[in-house]
Amino acid sequence: PKAIQLKDYRPPEYLIDRTELHFDLGADKTRVTSTLTLRRNPDVTPTGKGLTLHGQEIELVSVSIDGRTLSDNDYRLDDETLTLPEAPEQFELTTVGDIDPKNNTSLEGLYRSRTMYCTQCEAEGFRKITWYLDRPDVMSEFFTTVVADEKQFPVLLSNGNLIEQGSADNGRHFATWHDPHKKPAYLFALVAGNLEHIEDTFTTMSGRDVTLKIFVEAKDLDKCGHAMTSLKNAMRWDEEQYGREYDLDIFMIVAVDDFNMGAMENKGLNIFNTACVLAKPETTTDAGFQRVEGVVAHEYFHNWSGNRVTCRDWFQLSLKEGFTVYRDATFSADMGSPTFKRVEDVSMLRTLQFAEDAGPMAHPVRPDSYIEISNFYTLTIYEKGNEVVRMLANLLGPELFRKGTDLYFERHDGQAVTTEDFVAALEAVSGRDLTQFKRWYDQAGTPKLTVTDRWDEDAGEYHLTIAQTCPPTPGQPEKQPFHIPVAMGLLGSAGSLPLKIKGQAPNPETDDNTHTVLELTEAEHTFVFEQLPEKPVPSLLRGFSAPVKLYYGYSRDDLMRLMSGDSDGFCRWDASQQLAIEVIEDVMVAYQKGEDLSGITIDGRLIEANRLLLQDDSLDKAMVALMLSLPSEAYLGEQQDEIQVEAIHHSRAAVKRALAEALKPELTQIYRAYDHGKPYRPTADDIAERSLKNAALSYLMTLNEPEMIEACEQQYRQANNMTDAIAAVGELVNSQASGAETVREQVLADFYQTWKDEPLVVDQWLRVQATSSRSNTLDVVHELEQHPAFEPNNPNKIRALVGAFTNANPINFHRADGAGYRFLGDQILRLNSVNPQIAARLVTPFTRWKRYPKAQQELMHAELERIKAEPKLSKDVYEVVSKSLV
Numbered sequence: 001p002k003a004i005q006l007k008d009y010r011p012p013e014y015l016i017d018r019t020e021l022h023f024d025l026g027a028d029k030t031r032v033t034s035t036l037t038l039r040r041n042p043d044v045t046p047t048g049k050g051l052t053l054h055g056q057e058i059e060l061v062s063v064s065i066d067g068r069t070l071s072d073n074d075y076r077l078d079d080e081t082l083t084l085p086e087a088p089e090q091f092e093l094t095t096v097g098d099i100d101p102k103n104n105t106s107l108e109g110l111y112r113s114r115t116m117y118c119t120q121c122e123a124e125g126f127r128k129i130t131w132y133l134d135r136p137d138v139m140s141e142f143f144t145t146v147v148a149d150e151k152q153f154p155v156l157l158s159n160g161n162l163i164e165q166g167s168a169d170n171g172r173h174f175a176t177w178h179d180p181h182k183k184p185a186y187l188f189a190l191v192a193g194n195l196e197h198i199e200d201t202f203t204t205m206s207g208r209d210v211t212l213k214i215f216v217e218a219k220d221l222d223k224c225g226h227a228m229t230s231l232k233n234a235m236r237w238d239e240e241q242y243g244r245e246y247d248l249d250i251f252m253i254v255a256v257d258d259f260n261m262g263a264m265e266n267k268g269l270n271i272f273n274t275a276c277v278l279a280k281p282e283t284t285t286d287a288g289f290q291r292v293e294g295v296v297a298h299e300y301f302h303n304w305s306g307n308r309v310t311c312r313d314w315f316q317l318s319l320k321e322g323f324t325v326y327r328d329a330t331f332s333a334d335m336g337s338p339t340f341k342r343v344e345d346v347s348m349l350r351t352l353q354f355a356e357d358a359g360p361m362a363h364p365v366r367p368d369s370y371i372e373i374s375n376f377y378t379l380t381i382y383e384k385g386n387e388v389v390r391m392l393a394n395l396l397g398p399e400l401f402r403k404g405t406d407l408y409f410e411r412h413d414g415q416a417v418t419t420e421d422f423v424a425a426l427e428a429v430s431g432r433d434l435t436q437f438k439r440w441y442d443q444a445g446t447p448k449l450t451v452t453d454r455w456d457e458d459a460g461e462y463h464l465t466i467a468q469t470c471p472p473t474p475g476q477p478e479k480q481p482f483h484i485p486v487a488m489g490l491l492g493s494a495g496s497l498p499l500k501i502k503g504q505a506p507n508p509e510t511d512d513n514t515h516t517v518l519e520l521t522e523a524e525h526t527f528v529f530e531q532l533p534e535k536p537v538p539s540l541l542r543g544f545s546a547p548v549k550l551y552y553g554y555s556r557d558d559l560m561r562l563m564s565g566d567s568d569g570f571c572r573w574d575a576s577q578q579l580a581i582e583v584i585e586d587v588m589v590a591y592q593k594g595e596d597l598s599g600i601t602i603d604g605r606l607i608e609a610n611r612l613l614l615q616d617d618s619l620d621k622a623m624v625a626l627m628l629s630l631p632s633e634a635y636l637g638e639q640q641d642e643i644q645v646e647a648i649h650h651s652r653a654a655v656k657r658a659l660a661e662a663l664k665p666e667l668t669q670i671y672r673a674y675d676h677g678k679p680y681r682p683t684a685d686d687i688a689e690r691s692l693k694n695a696a697l698s699y700l701m702t703l704n705e706p707e708m709i710e711a712c713e714q715q716y717r718q719a720n721n722m723t724d725a726i727a728a729v730g731e732l733v734n735s736q737a738s739g740a741e742t743v744r745e746q747v748l749a750d751f752y753q754t755w756k757d758e759p760l761v762v763d764q765w766l767r768v769q770a771t772s773s774r775s776n777t778l779d780v781v782h783e784l785e786q787h788p789a790f791e792p793n794n795p796n797k798i799r800a801l802v803g804a805f806t807n808a809n810p811i812n813f814h815r816a817d818g819a820g821y822r823f824l825g826d827q828i829l830r831l832n833s834v835n836p837q838i839a840a841r842l843v844t845p846f847t848r849w850k851r852y853p854k855a856q857q858e859l860m861h862a863e864l865e866r867i868k869a870e871p872k873l874s875k876d877v878y879e880v881v882s883k884s885l886v
């Protein structure tokens with residue numbers, strides 16, 4: 001397979017003004033007739049090579065130009081293209097082809113999911129439907145007719161507005177849709193099925209009524225309300241925050257069970273993984289409710305950031321994704337708890353994106369080459385892309401940023417553009433030179449800030465020096481300094497200190513008396529703070545103002561001061577995590593020496609800090625829950641030079657147990673005070689309360705006491721919502737107590753019996769077992785693979801069982817005998833031919849092989865080699881595996 005390079009980008013030689021599609025959904029095959037109105041692109045000098053269209057896995061029936069059928073000599077056909085060497089300047093091209101959606105297990109193009117037909121065209125799925133210029137800079141007006149059996153497929157949908165419908169021969173019917181907005185093929189969608197829907201209306205800011213419909217299978221009709229509310233909130237928010245109004249008379253969402261990603265922003269017809277749209281308290285956790293709200297908003301926001309203004313080529317993917325994640329993250333923050341949302345996002349970024357950025361698949365936010373674009377729907381494109389937009393928004397401040405996005409949308413409406421164009425609009429409104437800032441788009445790797453300081457008691461001056469470096473990444477041995485905003489303040493013994501930087505006037509946009517943003521542009525800067533009454537503790541990177549790793553030698557007392565006294569919620573939380581990391585690392589040293597960890601004493605400061613948290617009624621419960629939670633094993637691993645899975649797991653567990661012992665009265669009180677009969681609401685306050693209570697339960701369960709096991713079982717049986725139910729199941733599944741065995745078996749069996757007809761709940765049942773830290777988990781996973789609940793080709797099931805075991809269960813996945821690795825290798829090889837995208841995603845844990853001790857490295861390396869030796873390796877898997885082996 002060959003790499004595609006950004007530097008090879010050329011504008012299209014032909015444009016498609018009009019696209020007319022006719023789908024005949026047969027019992028067996030589907031016949032697609034496409035009529036394209038083509039003309040030469042006046043801005044491009046002809047290369048004389050004619051016209052080459054993309055097309056894959058389509059059986060050609062006929063090709064004609066302006067109504068004249070071509071003979072075999074008039075075109076060339078291969079596995080990926082159809083070439084017309086003698087294409088005229090301007091013409092109508094009709095192709096007829098047969099496709100086989102029933103056997104399309106890749107879930108790209110047109111495919112069958114349970115009883116319905118649906119499509120997924122981003123990034124390059126449209127070429128599996130018909131021959132086309134399947135690239136985002138070719139935008140066309142679409143007319144789509146679908147013909148299908150009326151009984152089996154009463155609902156026929158596509159993009160835009162329904163312009164005609166009626167009956168056809170043999171008990172069939174048809175519908176014709178017209179999308180007046182020009183769009184690239186990746187935004188095309190079609191759905192045919194026996195679906196029910198809920199309906200609502202939204203009146204836009206200019207007073208137009210838009211019909212909103214959410215289509216699902218009949219059994220899911222009771223789970224659409226939250227998505228509808230979220231959609232209306234998102235529509236209003238986008239009007240208020242960005243001045244963006246919806247532009248069609250109808251907006252539709254369809255839920256499908258088999259879906260490679262979360263959801264897809266097809267124009268006017270979003271298609272969603274059921275996991276990202278269905279929600280009701282009995283079946284959906286708090287995290288699930290929040291995910292639905294966030295994803296519904298995300299896809300809706302794409303209507304402007306993605307659809308009206310789209311990407312020139314796939315290297316620009318973050319243009320729409322980074323910006324849209326930023327939009328949905330700020331939306332979710334507005335709807336719920338901003339600190340909670342920020343901490344959640346930063347945790348994910350620092351654990352998973354930082355790992356990606358330090359591994360063989362590291363790539364810039366705007367990559368310059370890829371083999372398979374599906375492999376680039378990454379945390380870097382989405383989450384680091386979000387951070388880059390967030391930095392821009394913060395550098396400009398809210399007013400200028402809004403002016404900048406207004407200009408961007410106005411300038412580029414209906415165009416396919418680049419990240420340069422986005423930044424240019426922000427430069428134009430602010431007068432700022434963002435040339436250096438743009439390195440964030442071009443240079444991969446996580447910058448590292450090393451902070452040192454000096455206190456000059458006599459002068460009352462505090463000297464803060466910040467140096468930046470960035471490690472090499474594939475293809476980029478050397479890095480230029482980044483433009484890094486460091487939001488900060490200084491803490492004294494009684495709270496925030498006034499800031500006065502020598503030689504610098506305060507910036508009224510970002511500074512108050514106690515908060516400022518330092519802008520780093522050089523490899524090293526020193527800032528001198530004057531007129532200080534005492535030696536301060538610096539509060540750095542407030543709100544996580546830049547996606548960097550920051551090193552400063554905080555003492556544990558400094559961390560306690562930040563935890564209790566800083567004005568920034570993020571920094572308080574981060575200090576709690578840093579303190580916990582240090583205490584866990586103390587225990588790791590003891591573990592490595594072979595000491596018994598069962599009754600180990602830990603640094604009392606961690607206990608005291610947590611006691612204060614638990615006793616302070618004035619604190620936001622969300623903050624308490626967050627600060628009380630220990631850093632994950634994955635994040636702890638990220639802090640180590642070499643990841644010692646067992647040491648991390650056992651030391652973290654020992655610290656958790658020691659905290660539970662010391663804080664048992666406080667934790668018990670929180671647990672007992674919770675009213676389990678309270679009606680469920682997914683509000684920020686209630687979510688925080690549940691999360692704190694379940695954190696208390698989790699601590700107390702480490703004590704292996706019979707009354708807690710009983711309480712846990714009771715919580716499961718009494719729960720009126722899935723958050724509490726699954727939290728209890730999770731604790732029982734992980735419990736090492738001998739008394740938990742019987743309860744665990746009963747509860748798991750009861751859970752399955754209760755929910756076996758709800759696929760999304762069954763996913764949770766699989767996940768909770770796959771992530772158990774008990775030592776027989778791999779055997780359980782093998783058994784579950786044979787269980788009727790596990791559908792081997794359904795992405796959600798694969799993620800719930802295989803993905804959860806290999807990504808979220810380090811102690812069992814990294815078993816010394818390599819059995820966990822072999823399991824993953826087998827799954828990747830099995831899925832390679834079934835669904836290459838999903839197979840390639842599963843490789844991720846293996847990409848980190850160099851981070852582990854030698855014995856584990858060798859075992860993982862052997863699995864990568866075994867996969868690479870597969871003769872029919874998909875491009876998707878090949879790219880990840882071959883880059884990992886470099």
Ligand code: DPP
Pocket residue numbers: 122261262263264265298299321
């Ligand atoms: N463009 C889609 C999304 O992120 C990818 N599935 O919303």
Ligand code: ZN
Pocket residue numbers: 298302320321324
């Ligand atoms: Zn997106």
